[in-house]
Every structure is written in structure tokens, then in C-alpha cells.
Amino acid sequence: MGSLEVERKTTGWAAQDPSGILSPYTYTLRSTGPEDVFVKVICCGICHTDIHQIKNDLGMSNYPMVPGHEVVGEVVEVGSGVTKFTAGDVVGVGCIVGCCGNCRPCKSDIEQYCNKKIWSYNDVYTDGKPTQGGFAGSMVVNQKFVVKIPDGMAAEQAAPLLCAGVTVYSPLNHFGLKSSGLRGGILGLGGVGHMGVKIAKAMGHHVTVISSSMKKKEEALDHLGADDYLVSSDSTRMQELVDSLDYIIDTIPVFHPLVPYLLSVES
Ligand SMILES: [Zn+2]
Ligand SMILES: [Zn+2]
Structure with a gap:
């Protein structure tokens, strides 16, 4: 593809150390190879994992690091072999940008279980260079790890679907919980819980948000459209709801007992 496949520079917001401060950082993107898509970033979500990675909370951060995996x-x-996309398409990139392509998970379309999967940032690509994420002007990504964003969908609303959205959609899909009319519980109402309410409602479920206080009741019922709101310390209502739910998606990121909630799911 001649001049199309030249290396370009882009500038991103990079963590240079665990301080939590990001600063501009210019680096070279790889050439747009035959299977690659060159993407100009419109927006990128902020996932809590980005914060952990920036601050080296997981003990595996490499700097400079440009975070961002809801791009x-x-x-x-596009490269000469790209068939799925053309210039002008609005697309998304999530947390994985590469895999081995040969192992059982790769051949079963579950590349997330590939031992050689490549993360969107804080990883090393097949060319030996660090991967850098979506807090940047542009990215070059293999077409296999690029998805089309439907026409008419606002970019800033689509972005969080690429990690937080997938996180709740995946268990609903995996456990066969997509049919309309199910009664679901969303435990915790942060970024992922919020996605859980929206996605479960879109599937036609009756959604109960379960939270530790009344603080988020208005947001859950009036803003997000949940059907019911349950405070986990309200033992009377917890008792009333025993055996009342078909599933609970637990989005609480800290240690907590599970037994009180298991009682509310029909066995
Ligand atoms: Zn994430
Ligand atoms: Zn693999």
C-alpha cells in the first residue's frame, strides 16, 4: 500500500511513574500493516483498571504508559488485507489487541483466554515495541480486535461499553440470561453496575439494584430506570426477596460476604 503503511508519530497522555500524574508523550506507531486499521481516536473511557495501572497498584506497570482501553x-x-472496515467508519477498541491465533481458545473465538494475548497497553506487541492505549491521538490495531460502532451511537456513550459494558454483558450471555422477563439483581452501582442496569433493562428484565445505603436510590430508579432498590442492611426486605431473583451480577470490587445475596436467587 506504499505510503499508507508508513510509521507515524502520535502524542498521548502518559504515566511516567506511579504518581498518578499523566503528561504528554510522543511516540512512534507501527506501520499500518496489511491486517491493520489506523484509527484516529475520538474519545476514550476511563476504567478503574487504568487508575490501578497508572499507579502500579498491580505491581506490573511499565513506564511511560499511555492507558485507555475503551477507545x-x-x-x-486500512491495510491491503482489511475487509471489515473502510476509511470513515467509527470503530471501537477494547482491552485486547493481539493473540497467538493458534491455540484452542483462539480457534474458539475466546481469545481472552489465550496465554499469549496482548493487552492494549502496558504490554509488548509482536514487533517488540510497547503497546500504548487510547489516551492518545491515534492507534494502529489489527482488524480482528476492532469493532464497528453502530451508526448514530454517540462516541462517548459507546466507549464505556468496550470494557464496563462487556463485563456485564458477558455473564448474561454466557449463562443464558438474555431472555426477556427475567428478574435480575445488580449488586453495587458504580461504573460496571450502572452498565448492568442499562443492559439488563434493554433485555427486558425486571432489575433490582442492591446497595449498602439509600444514597444511590434516586440514581438507580429515576435516572437509570431500575425497577426496585434494595438496601442490603434492610433485613426485612432482604427476607421478603428470598428466592425472588433469577440472577445477581456482583459488581462490588472489595471483599464482602456472598451468602446473604445467594439466598435471594432461586436455586
Ligand atoms: Zn476496563
Ligand atoms: Zn492463542
């Missing part, structure tokens, strides 16, 4: 952008050009 929405516009296709600027």
Missing part, C-alpha cells in the same frame, strides 16, 4: 475512533486508513 472509540474514526478509521483513517
